[in-house]
Amino acid sequence: MLPQILPKEKFGQFVSFLMTEHKVVAPMAKGPQFAFGEVESAQDVQAIRMDYDISILPLKKYLLPTHEALLEFGSRDPATATAVVKSQPLVILGAHPYDLHALATLDAAMRTEPADANYIARADATTVIGMNIGSYANDQQFMADMGTTEPPEGAFDLFMTDLGDRYYIESGRPKGAEIVKYSGACRPAGKDDHKAKLDFDMKKAESLVKRLPYNTRYLPELLDDSYDSLLWDAISRRCFSCGTCTNVCPTCYCFDVQDKLNLDTVSGTRQRRWDSCQLKVFAEVAGGENFREHRASRTRHRMFRKGKYINDRTGKLGCVGCGRCIQHCVAKISILEAFQQIGGEADLKA
Amino acid sequence: MTQTANPTSITSPYLPRVGRIVDARKFTDKEAYYRFQFDDGAGIHYTAGQFMEVSLLGIGEAPISICSAPGQRDDLEMCIRTAGDVTGAIHKLGVGDAVGLRGAFGNGFDMNTVAGKDLLFVAGGLGLAPCRSFILAALNDRKKFGKVTILYSARTPKDLLFADDLKVWASRKDVQFLLTVDRGDENWKGNTGVITTLFRKMEKLNPSNTAAFIIGPPIMFKFAVLEVLAMGLRKNSIFCSLERRMKCGLGKCGHCQIRNVYVCQEGPIFTYAEVMRLREGI
Numbered sequence: 001m002l003p004q005i006l007p008k009e010k011f012g013q014f015v016s017f018l019m020t021e022h023k024v025v026a027p028m029a030k031g032p033q034f035a036f037g038e039v040e041s042a043q044d045v046q047a048i049r050m051d052y053d054i055s056i057l058p059l060k061k062y063l064l065p066t067h068e069a070l071l072e073f074g075s076r077d078p079a080t081a082t083a084v085v086k087s088q089p090l091v092i093l094g095a096h097p098y099d100l101h102a103l104a105t106l107d108a109a110m111r112t113e114p115a116d117a118n119y120i121a122r123a124d125a126t127t128v129i130g131m132n133i134g135s136y137a138n139d140q141q142f143m144a145d146m147g148t149t150e151p152p153e154g155a156f157d158l159f160m161t162d163l164g165d166r167y168y169i170e171s172g173r174p175k176g177a178e179i180v181k182y183s184g185a186c187r188p189a190g191k192d193d194h195k196a197k198l199d200f201d202m203k204k205a206e207s208l209v210k211r212l213p214y215n216t217r218y219l220p221e222l223l224d225d226s227y228d229s230l231l232w233d234a235i236s237r238r239c240f241s242c243g244t245c246t247n248v249c250p251t252c253y254c255f256d257v258q259d260k261l262n263l264d265t266v267s268g269t270r271q272r273r274w275d276s277c278q279l280k281v282f283a284e285v286a287g288g289e290n291f292r293e294h295r296a297s298r299t300r301h302r303m304f305r306k307g308k309y310i311n312d313r314t315g316k317l318g319c320v321g322c323g324r325c326i327q328h329c330v331a332k333i334s335i336l337e338a339f340q341q342i343g344g345e346a347d348l349k350a
Numbered sequence: 351m352t353q354t355a356n357p358t359s360i361t362s363p364y365l366p367r368v369g370r371i372v373d374a375r376k377f378t379d380k381e382a383y384y385r386f387q388f389d390d391g392a393g394i395h396y397t398a399g400q401f402m403e404v405s406l407l408g409i410g411e412a413p414i415s416i417c418s419a420p421g422q423r424d425d426l427e428m429c430i431r432t433a434g435d436v437t438g439a440i441h442k443l444g445v446g447d448a449v450g451l452r453g454a455f456g457n458g459f460d461m462n463t464v465a466g467k468d469l470l471f472v473a474g475g476l477g478l479a480p481c482r483s484f485i486l487a488a489l490n491d492r493k494k495f496g497k498v499t500i501l502y503s504a505r506t507p508k509d510l511l512f513a514d515d516l517k518v519w520a521s522r523k524d525v526q527f528l529l530t531v532d533r534g535d536e537n538w539k540g541n542t543g544v545i546t547t548l549f550r551k552m553e554k555l556n557p558s559n560t561a562a563f564i565i566g567p568p569i570m571f572k573f574a575v576l577e578v579l580a581m582g583l584r585k586n587s588i589f590c591s592l593e594r595r596m597k598c599g600l601g602k603c604g605h606c607q608i609r610n611v612y613v614c615q616e617g618p619i620f621t622y623a624e625v626m627r628l629r630e631g632i
Contacts, residue, residue: 070364073407078369078450079389081407083362114600117362227629254604257364257597259410268408270364277604285595286412286433289568291608291630301607309610 001177003189003197006160006167010185015045017183018091022127025062026093027052036061036092050094050162053137054322058250059092059099060106063122064274070118070257071270084269087121094131095156098141098148098320102250103128104155108314109253127175130159134200135207140323142211142336148320149208163196211336214343220308226342227300235338236299238331243276245302245325245333251310251318252276277301303338363600366405366450367392372425374444377511381431381476382441385418386451393424397458398483399591399619403599404428405436405450412436413596413614416454417479417512419486420461429479429511455599459589459619461487461494464561467587468496472574474503474545474566478511480591481565485519492524496559499526499552503545503570506531507538526553545570549577557582565591568632575622588622592631 006014018024024039026048034052036059039045074080095103110119130151136143143149151159157176161168168189171177180186189197214222226232246252256275261268275282278299283292292298310318319335326334373385388394398420405411412434418427432438440449461484469488473481488495500519504510510531519527528548530541541548545566562578564571571590578588594606596614606613608630625631 070362071407076407078366078405078407078448081365081450083365085362110602112601114363116600116602253602255597255602256605257411257603259408261408266408270405270407270411272598272603275604277607282605283595285593286431286437289593291594297630301609304609309607312610 001171001180003194004169004171004180004186005189005193006169006186008165008167011048011050011167012042012045014183014185015039015048015093016042017185018093018179019045022089022091024091024093026050027055030056036094039093048093050131050160050167052094054096054141054324054327055099056324056328057248058322058324059095059103060250060253062090062092063103063106063119063126064110064253064255067271067273068118069269069271072267073270074267076266080267081270083117085117085121087125089125089127090122091127091129093129094160095128096131096133096322097151098143098146098322099250100128100130100151100155101146101148101317101320102322104152105251105310105314105316105318105320106253107155108316109310112314127179128156129176129179130156130172132159132161132200132204133208134162134204138323138327140326140334140336142321142323142339144208144210144321145212145216146317146319146321147216148317148322149204161197161200163193163200166193168193168197168200212339212343218343219339220311222342223304223308227304229342231338231341232300232303233296235333236294236296238333239278239295239299240331241278241280241295241298242330243278244328244330245335246276246278247274248324248328249306250320250322250324251306254282277305299333303335306335307339364452364598366403366411366452368448369404369451370448371443371445377429377513378509380433381429381511383417383427383429383512384440384443385425385427386449387425388451389448391424393422394426394454395422396420396426396454397460398487399480400454400456400458401480401596401599401614401618402426402428402451402453403455403596404430404440405452406439407450409439410436411450411452411597413455413594413599415480415483415591417482419490420458420483421487429476429482431476452599455596455614456618457616459484461491465494466496466559468555468560469498470555470560470562470578471498471500471502472545472562472564472566472570472578473501474570474574475505475509476511477566477570477591478502481563482512482515484563485515489519489522489525497526497553497555498524499528499555501528501530501545501548501552503530503532503548503566506533507535528552544573546573546577549581555581558584561587561589563589568593571632579622585623585626586621589619590622590625591618592620592625594618 306319368389369386
């Protein structure tokens with residue numbers, strides 16, 4: 001489908017159409033920041049902020065919820081256990097390009113055999129409408145370095161760019177074209193619209209500067225070389241091991257599995273919950289041996305997952321440069337600074 | 351709009367099978383032996399070194415090594431040490447009680463890859479449980495291998511596991527079995543000292559044709575590897591099992607991750623050459 005135009009006065013009509021068949025989530029103000037939340041009423045539609053800078057929590061909360069049931073059981077008898085795999089038609093409206101990349105990473109990780117049935121049920125029922133960015137939200141972002149300023153191929157249904165009084169809409173997966181067609185709110189883009197989009201792209205390219213002193217294709221190798229560096233000890237001195245960085249990271253997907261009993265103390269659910277490799281007990285085994293007991297080893301593990309391990313395993317980005325882990329770190333630990341520092345010894349400027 | 355698929359049609363890797371305890375024996379104050387059969391009658395296939403996720407609904411799930419001989423069977427055995435909520439609760443169960451079982455997980459080990467070789471088993475403490483699966487595989491197919499040597503150490507005589515097996519191994523002419531305890535008691539007449547002291551007492555093996563299986567606590571692993579390297583074994587002929595707290599068994603939850611390796615999928619059996627490269631392994 002060729003690019004379409006959604007006039008802003010028809011945005012409400014467009015969202016209402018989405019709401020007829022789907023649960024719709026979109027960025028809305030939360031105090032001085034922004035968060036994705038459900039759009040349930042006409043009032044909510046008015047509250048959508050497609051101009052948001054960055055959401056507090058990433059979109060993984062919709063595909064890998066903070067906690068979800070894996071099993072339900074009626075009693076202690078294991079024969080009473082049944083698997084719980086739930087999904088609901090969902091539209092994520094307003095995903096920034098870096099978050100679309102992060103969704104592609106989660107998708108690759110969770111579909112790796114043995115595949116995760118719970119994730120797949122949700123992902124297959126999810127429609128993603130992306131939203132372009134023209135600038136960084138803050139100076140902790142480095143999407144230009146990570147190659148996440150544009151949406152990844154095949155990881156969205158529609159992708160919108162704000163052209164002032166109208167949205168320029170490009171389609172990805174077939175579902176996107178269907179939405180455009182049946183919403184009745186769009187018209188084909190014309191010459192002026194294409195020109196405006198090109199102007200937007202030029203300004204965007206100028207604004208989104210690179211912040212690393214090397215091309216990120218060298219990041220995994222630079223991390224390998226820095227494995228024994230005291231840098232990890234130095235950074236981790238400030239770390240409180242609180243796990244905020246992994247909670248707000250769009251590509252962190254580690255979890256814990258716990259049983260929760262109902263009030264009858266007999267029936268209940270087996271749940272998984274977000275966990276964090278930054279917590280001290282994460283790599284502890286029975287008997288008390290802890291394989292990442294020292295904070296520095298946990299700090300290094302996280303940064304290696306982001307810059308190397310996830311890439312190596314999935315072929316997708318472990319870090320999309322969104323800067324959330326820096327923005328929300330109480331100790332102001334910066335993965336950007338760490339990535340800058342490990343390149344300090346080699347002159348690899350891209 | 352929430353759609354919950356019909357439970358019977360869902361294939362979730364988290365749904366356990368019902369494992370019924372058909373035999374249970376106390377080994378020590380902390381360790382007990384269990385034999386399980388599956389209520390669904392479908393049996394199980396596993397290889398030496400693989401593990402199961404054992405669960406009690408309402409309490410949780412824990413990864414436990416299989417200690418019985420590998421193959422296609424209708425039962426499996428485990429030696430379970432009480433160390434936490436799940437294992438503590440399992441110890442309160444007896445014959446006829448049921449647990450949830452998922453698996454088998456892990457890479458396991460194909461004994462055919464060491465056919466014709468001398469085999470050296472070095473087991474420390476509870477490490478004998480996973481090691482027993484390898485030992486029984488070798489003894490069930492005894493002609494396939496060269497010399498079979500078993501070294502086993504426990505803290506005290508009271509901590510010795512699999513007493514019946516130990517008697518059989520000690521009596522077999524085609525097995526060299528050496529046992530030691532860290533501290534003896536008034537009745538102990540055997541070897542005393544850490545497991546490495548047994549290396550000086552054992553019959554010589556041909557280092558270029560020996561595969562060693564070292565399974566025990568991390569501290570034992572370091573010293574035992576040193577001994578077998580000093581014997582002249584190759585790094586690729588030294589196998590070990592790494593202990594981690596696997597929560598999912600599916601290479602997702604991250605708890606068992608060592609650098610870029612998920613132990614529940616790519617392990618838990620690694621060669622020393624691999625462990626060396628992992629750096630954070632032991």
